[in-house]
Amino acid sequence: MSAFGRRGGIGANPARGGSFGSGRPTSAAVEGGAQFPPVDILADATAAPLNAMDRLAARVAGSGEAGSLRAEGFEASVHKIKEQVLPRLLERVDAEAAATLSKEELAEEFRPIIGEVLAELRITLNRREQYALEKVLVDELLGLGPLEELLSDSTITDIMVNGPDQTYVERKGKLELAPIQFRDEEHLFQIAQRIVNKVGRRVDQTSPLADARLADGSRVNVIVPPLSLRGTAISIRKFSAKPITLDMMANGGSMSPAMATALKIAGASRFNIVISGGTGSGKTTMLNAISKMIDPGERVLTIEDAAELRLQQPHWLPLETRPANLEGQGEISIRDLVKNALRMRPDRIILGEIRGAECFDMLSAMNTGHDGSMCTLHSNSPREALARMENMVMMSDIKVPKEAISRQIADSVDLIIQVKRLRDGSRRVTNITEVIGMEGPVIVTQELFKFEYLDEGSDGKIVGEYRASGLRPYTLDKAKQFGFDQPYLEACL
Numbered sequence: 001m002s003a004f005g006r007r008g009g010i011g012a013n014p015a016r017g018g019s020f021g022s023g024r025p026t027s028a029a030v031e032g033g034a035q036f037p038p039v040d041i042l043a044d045a046t047a048a049p050l051n052a053m054d055r056l057a058a059r060v061a062g063s064g065e066a067g068s069l070r071a072e073g074f075e076a077s078v079h080k081i082k083e084q085v086l087p088r089l090l091e092r093v094d095a096e097a098a099a100t101l102s103k104e105e106l107a108e109e110f111r112p113i114i115g116e117v118l119a120e121l122r123i124t125l126n127r128r129e130q131y132a133l134e135k136v137l138v139d140e141l142l143g144l145g146p147l148e149e150l151l152s153d154s155t156i157t158d159i160m161v162n163g164p165d166q167t168y169v170e171r172k173g174k175l176e177l178a179p180i181q182f183r184d185e186e187h188l189f190q191i192a193q194r195i196v197n198k199v200g201r202r203v204d205q206t207s208p209l210a211d212a213r214l215a216d217g218s219r220v221n222v223i224v225p226p227l228s229l230r231g232t233a234i235s236i237r238k239f240s241a242k243p244i245t246l247d248m249m250a251n252g253g254s255m256s257p258a259m260a261t262a263l264k265i266a267g268a269s270r271f272n273i274v275i276s277g278g279t280g281s282g283k284t285t286m287l288n289a290i291s292k293m294i295d296p297g298e299r300v301l302t303i304e305d306a307a308e309l310r311l312q313q314p315h316w317l318p319l320e321t322r323p324a325n326l327e328g329q330g331e332i333s334i335r336d337l338v339k340n341a342l343r344m345r346p347d348r349i350i351l352g353e354i355r356g357a358e359c360f361d362m363l364s365a366m367n368t369g370h371d372g373s374m375c376t377l378h379s380n381s382p383r384e385a386l387a388r389m390e391n392m393v394m395m396s397d398i399k400v401p402k403e404a405i406s407r408q409i410a411d412s413v414d415l416i417i418q419v420k421r422l423r424d425g426s427r428r429v430t431n432i433t434e435v436i437g438m439e440g441p442v443i444v445t446q447e448l449f450k451f452e453y454l455d456e457g458s459d460g461k462i463v464g465e466y467r468a469s470g471l472r473p474y475t476l477d478k479a480k481q482f483g484f485d486q487p488y489l490e491a492c493l
Contacts, residue, residue, distance in 0.1 A: 081123060081133060088117045089137065106142060107134050144191050146180040147236075151214070157238055158280065163231030164188045170280070173425020185231045192222045192232050199306075201323060210323075211306040216241070219308045237280075243310065246289045254282075255429040256466035259449050261491040262432060266415050267293030269482040270348070270372030271475060276385035277419035282427040283376040284308055286419055287350065290374065294348065298372070301344060303337045304352030317344075334358040338365065351375035357396030359389050366412035382416040382433040386443050389413075403441050410435055410443045414475050424462045436474045446474055448492050468492055 092113050101109065114134060118125060125133065139148040150159050150169055158170035164182035168175050182188040196203050196212045203210040208227045212220040217239035224232045250260040266273060267290040275290075277283045291311045294300060302309045302318045309318065319341065324331035334351065335358040341349050342365060349365050351358070353376050366373045377392075379385035386409060393405045418431035432449040447469050455463045470493055473479070479488040 081125070081129075084121055084123075085114065085117050085133065086137065086140065088120065089113060092116075101142075107138050110134055110137060144194065145187070146182060147191065147234075150178060150180070151218070151236070151238065154241070157240075159234070159236040159238070161188065161232070161234040163228075163233065166230075173421055173427065188232045188234075189224060192224065192234055195220055195234070196222055206326070207323070213306045213308065214239070217308060217310060219306050237308070239308070239310070240285070243292075243312065244285055244289055245292060249286075249289065249429075254427055256449070258468060258491045259429060259432060259466060261487060262448065263290055263417070264293050265479055265482075265484040265488045265491070266475075267291070267372075268295070269475075269479045269484055269488075271414040271478060272366040272371060272412055273374045273415045273417060274385060274389075274413050275374065275376045275417045275419065276379040276382060277376075278378060278380065278421065281419045281421045283419055284352065285427075286417060286429075287352075287374060287376055291350065294372070298347035299345060300348045300350060301341045301346045302350045302352065303334055303341060305334065307352075309350065309352060311350075335361055338362060341365075342368075342370075346370060348372040348374070353377060354389075354392065356392055357398075359392035360396050360398055360400075363389075363393070363408050363412045367408065379418075382418050382431050382445060382447075385416055385418070386413075386435070386445070406441065406443050407438055410438050414478065416445070422462045424456075424460050426462060428464075429466075434474050446471060448473060 160168045167178040219237040221235045246260040322332040338361040413435045416433045430451040434446045436444045
């Protein structure tokens with residue numbers, strides 16, 4: 001059935017234009033065209049660097065600046081034309097049939113119809129403007145509206161929508177204001193629903209929180225009113241199309257070559273690894289990079305709330321949790337999946353993130369024949385990561401003395417990798433720490449590598465160096481079983 005040919009007056013409803021909304025385009029969207037212009041939020045690089053007190057004064061003076069940026073020029077003109085074209089276009093379109101077409105097919109069908117509408121409105125566009133208009137209209141009907149251009153920009157790593165009037169993006173670790181706006185709260189809410197519905201989840205006033213993912217694997221979190229007071233909020237952690245390796249991290253300054261060698265050996269020698277860090281510090285990226293060292297013959301299970309890990313191994317089975325239904329039943333938690341994974345004959349179990357009682361099950365897997373298991377957690381340092389793991393086990397309904405919990409952690413975990421996003425936006429591996437064992441009630445650790453802060457350059461970049469402790473690794477015997485003892489020892493000394 002064709003999606004086109006229906007004119008107004010035969011069951012068509014011009015008011016249906018509002019159901020799709022009218023997002024503001026983010027760029028000209030021509031072949032090879034530039035993305036929306038960057039926001040000038042940095043001081044002139046040629047100016048003399050400010051001292052500490054001047055920086056504080058500048059921050060106070062700029063704290064009340066507006067947090068919205070409107071499109072201008074070409075983008076604004078395309079948006080204005082779209083406002084006029086969309087209602088008339090929908091009079092000629094069967095929306096349900098159009099939803100069955102791909103973006104390319106829909107654009108082909110739209111082209112002559114858009115020409116008719118523009119002729120009716122007596123609007124003349126050049127090829128560049130018509131191409132941009134077609135793309136924006138297709139994004140409204142089948143895509144994610146104003147978010148589409150941000151998602152296609154490879155330099156953006158995070159997208160944060162704070163209601164219909166304000167959207168921030170992260171580039172190279174720094175936040176910038178994006179010149180896009182949604183038509184209104186209803187338009188933004190419909191796009192949020194479109195995202196979560198594709199993965200079989202829902203978001204509404206009864207379930208105002210939702211985790212989801214996009215088709216490319218990007219992680220999405222949605223929170224809607226009444227919990228979000230400024231309207232629907234969408235946070236998107238974009239999935240990198242090009243996998244990042246440990247060598248790429250070393251070449252980019254995130255770690256030293258010796259650290260990269262040690263982590264390669266740790267991944268290949270089936271060390272039990274905990275990756276610790278704050279939000280957006282690169283924990284999942286590090287986990288993906290280390291997972292490349294897993295033997296292709298091993299069976300690997302990954303368990304996450306929203307599937308984000310992208311392993312390159314042939315024998316990899318991803319598992320994902322399920323939220324409760326409307327009656328509050330049917331929830332499958334991470335802990336349920338960990339218990340079930342133990343019955344699926346895994347060689348390694350990888351948890352995207354541990355937040356609670358599932359920590360106990362993960363530790364049990366690590367010291368019951370599933371060497372090489374890995375997980376991430378939020379923490380500021382390796383020592384705090386151990387304390388958090390103790391607290392998470394105690395959060396469960398298992399009545400175990402604290403000393404027994406500490407001993408199980410010491411027996412299970414081999415290595416803690418601390419990653420941080422520094423204030424200049426760079427992401428660094430700041431600590432690689434071994435867990436040695438127990439000394440009384442205390443878990444004993446040994447630091448293999450550490451990032452030492454030295455200074456801050458005139459361009460605001462952090463200057464430091466990676467230092468090896470020069471100590472003999474306690475995990476050397478484990479590396480020896482795989483034939484990596486000599487290169488591991490050389491890397492750590």
